[in-house]
Amino acid sequence: MAPTDPRPRVRGRGALLGSVAGLVGVVVASTLPWLDPEFRLSAPTRWAMGVAGAAVLAVAAHARADRRWTGIRSVPTLGVALGVAMLAYPVLMSVAAAGLGGPGTELAAAAFHVVPLTLVQLIPVLAASRVSGRRHRRWETAVIATAGVSAVATGLGLLVLPQVTALLVVGQLTWFGGFVLAPAGAWSAVRGAAGEARRRAVVAGLAAPLPPAVIGWCLLVAALGTSLGWSDDSAVTGLLLGYSVGCAAAAGLAMVAVGPSASGLLTVRAVVAALHTLLAVLAVIVGLAVALMATSLDLPAPAALAVGAGATALVALPWMSLQAWIRRVVDPAREFADAIAADGNGPDEARAAVALQVLRDIVQDPTLALCWRVDDETWVDTDLEPVPALGFVDPVDLARDGDGRATVRAHPGTAAVRSRLTALGDCSAVLRPALLQIRVARELIRADAAAERERERLRQDLHDGLQGRLLGLALHLQLSGAELDDPTARLLVAETVGSLRDLVHDVRALGGGSLPEVLVHGGLPAALPVLLDPVAALVDLRLTPQRFEASLEATAYFIVGEAVSNALKHAAAARIQVDVTGPDPGPDGRRLSVVVRDDGRGGADPRLGTGLRRLAERVAGHGGVLLVRDNEAGGTVVEAVLPCGS
Known part of the structure; x- marks a missing residue:
């Protein structure tokens, strides 16, 4: 047995030690006095930020060292950078608030959030494009360019041209626009992907909106708390806690998206549950926003909370009605399976025809054709007519056997139909009954042909053998009976000859596949x-x-x-x-x-x-x-x- 490579284990320990060291640095920095008069951030909040950063660093570094991530190393690498940035952020804030390092440290602490937030937008987009097999980088470039424009405009507006307020407006608009680009880029990779690649892209797409969603949630909770009499620092605390939780959750989902196939988090059920969780968070955010607006209208706190809860319920109702749509987003073949199940009461011999018609309806192509593998070298169409193995030009494989060989293929007529068929992914489980029906029907045809050949052989044997011998026996008896002197004996022989001739007639009829005429x-x-x-x-x-x-x-x-x-x-x-x-x-x-x-x-x-x-x-x-x-x-x-x- 080959020796085990110790490097992943060593790197994993190094990642853990680095995370612990970074967390210790955060704790030590939080012991510095907080002298900033504008706001105050408690030490436990900074510890929580450090814990989130240490977790991201440990997971990403371990993923980068694990050979199962070898094909997509860029995502764990960016995850390591994100973890380091998340650990550095509370340290910088503590040092700047203590008055150490001068104006440069204060500026770095004020602007450093751009680094982790840019990384956490870039990671899901990169993960989605890699798992879906798309090598273009326009979305990654757009995210980086947007962050750069925002940083330059904000820096110029604060340090060089403070009198030009438009620069600050541009900086803020481009910054918030980046939070829209990341989900758009990640979810664009879902379109056209199929099977496990699609589920991975969906997981990456879920990671993209998590940071702004969680930050918005925490901000709204803090703002609602302030309107209800909480401390003025609650908004900042909520913002930074939301930033930490959102970044950690997004990085974790991105690692799952590029992780090993054996992960239970990549099953259809797990991905659907994650999508429901995100939608639930968005529904609660809407409710919190409505409750906050209600408090601004001087409604009592209980009434404002009731209005917010009602808004959450109103948003949740259509969401709950979209269960089937959500599952189809994750597993497009579900629509195919549901349509097949709806025709489950039909005859077994019509399963292949039903599957073909359902596919035609789904992809909107009435001329779509399917071919089915009935043995190692033979393909047939749905009417059981033989099809050459290379008869379909550039087919789409819809089902495969345990060895990975295609068993059902579709012949799309247009690129749009091809895209819709490809999005269905692996339909092996759905098409298995229809494939079995095709194979059984094919075997019945072969068995009937073999039986017909056997009947032909028996007819020939009866004609050449038994029928000739019976006729010879009848003729022999007839000739022998003519020489008998006893009339009774001649009569018996004549009756026997007649019976033999009738028997020859019956043998001829049975040999020809028909029944005796008297029975018919x-x-x-x-x-x-x-x-x-x-x-x-x-x-x-x-x-x-x-x-x-x-x-x-x-x-x-x-x-x-x-x-x-x-x-x-x-x-x-x-x-x-x-x-x-x-x-x-x-x-x-x-x-x-x-x-x-x-x-x-x-x-x-x-x-x-x-x-x-x-x-x-x-x-x-x-x-x-x-x-x-x-x-x-x-x-x-x-x-x-x-x-x-x-």
């Missing part, structure tokens, strides 16, 4: 007496005069023939009773009953004879039951019950 035209009342005529002295026949459908009569005909033949050949029966009755009422409708009793040796076992076994299969094919048992008075009873309609 006269039914059981005409055919059974003819069949049993050679042994009429041994057989008592009781027969219903009613006609039934042809396949039912054929089954009853062969049951009687096989049972009587077995009784004479194997049981040495002296008497045979044949009863064909019906239609008799039964629990599932009317039934035709065929019973053959003999007084022979008994002990018949349908498992040991191919004739009875084939009869049992034939009876089962009609939905009936064949029973073979010993008679109490001796001999064997063969009984078949066949449904014949209600």
Whole structure:
């Protein structure tokens, strides 16, 4: 076994030590006196900021050292930079508030929030573009450029041209605009992505709006608290706590987006839950904003809170009604699965056709075609017609087997249809029943073809073998009978020759896949007496005069023939009773009953004879039951019950 590489473990320990050292630095800096008269930030708040930064640094550094993140190292690298910046921010604030370092330190402390907030906007955009396979960097460039313009405009407005207030306005507008760019850039990567890549892009998209959402939440809580009589520093405390929580949560989600596939946080259920959580946060933010506006109208605090709660409920109602839409955002194939399930009461043999029609409706292409892999080298269309393996130009694979080989392919007609099909992702689970139906139908066609070839062989064998021998025997008897002097003997020979010729006719009919003419035209009342005529002295026949459908009569005909033949050949029966009755009422409708009793040796076992076994299969094919048992008075009873309609 290859030796384990110790470097990831060493780097992981280094990340943990770096996080602890940074947190210790924050705690030490918070012991400095706070001399800033404009606002006061408590030491526990700065500790909380340090804890958030240390957590981001530890997670990002560990991810960067883990080989499973090797393909997307840029996101953990930016995460490390974000963690360091988040740890440095409370230290700078403490040093500046203590009056150490002069104006430069004060300026750095006042403007340093731009660094972590720019990084936390850039990380989700970068993660979304990487996991979706898009290599262009226009959104990353836009985020960096917006932050740069904001910093330059604000710096000029504060330090160089304080009389030009427009610079400060431009700086603020571009700064807040950056918070819109990041979600737009991250969610743009979701469009066109499929499967796990889409879920990763959604997770990255959830990370992008988290910092402004959490900051807004904390600011609104602080502002509402101030209006209700809290301290004036509560707004600053809420702002910085929201900044810390938002940055840490966004960085964590971005690491999940580029993390190992085995993560349980990348399942459809987990991603949907995360999306619901974000929507819930936004609903509460709306409620807090409404409550704050209500307090500005001099409403009492309980009334303002009630108004805010009502606003939250109003926002939550449409959100709750969008459950199916939210799931489709994360898993576009859900719409396909739901539509297939809606047709679940249809016949099994129509599953492939239903899947094709549903897909056509979803992608809005009535000419869309599907092909299905039925074995290693054979593809067929939905009508089971063979399709060349390379017959579809640039197809979209909708389903794969356990070895990763395509099993269902679509042939899109346009680029728009291709994009919609690609967004469905892996539909293997949805299409598995339809694929099974196609394969079963294909096997039935092959089995029917093989059976037809076997019937053709049997027809040829009957024609060349048994039929010729029977005709030869009849001719031999006819010639021999002409030389007999006894008129009675000549009559018996003539009757035997006639029976042999009738038998040849029946063999010819059966060999051709048809039934004896007497059965076709006269039914059981005409055919059974003819069949049993050679042994009429041994057989008592009781027969219903009613006609039934042809396949039912054929089954009853062969049951009687096989049972009587077995009784004479194997049981040495002296008497045979044949009863064909019906239609008799039964629990599932009317039934035709065929019973053959003999007084022979008994002990018949349908498992040991191919004739009875084939009869049992034939009876089962009609939905009936064949029973073979010993008679109490001796001999064997063969009984078949066949449904014949209600």
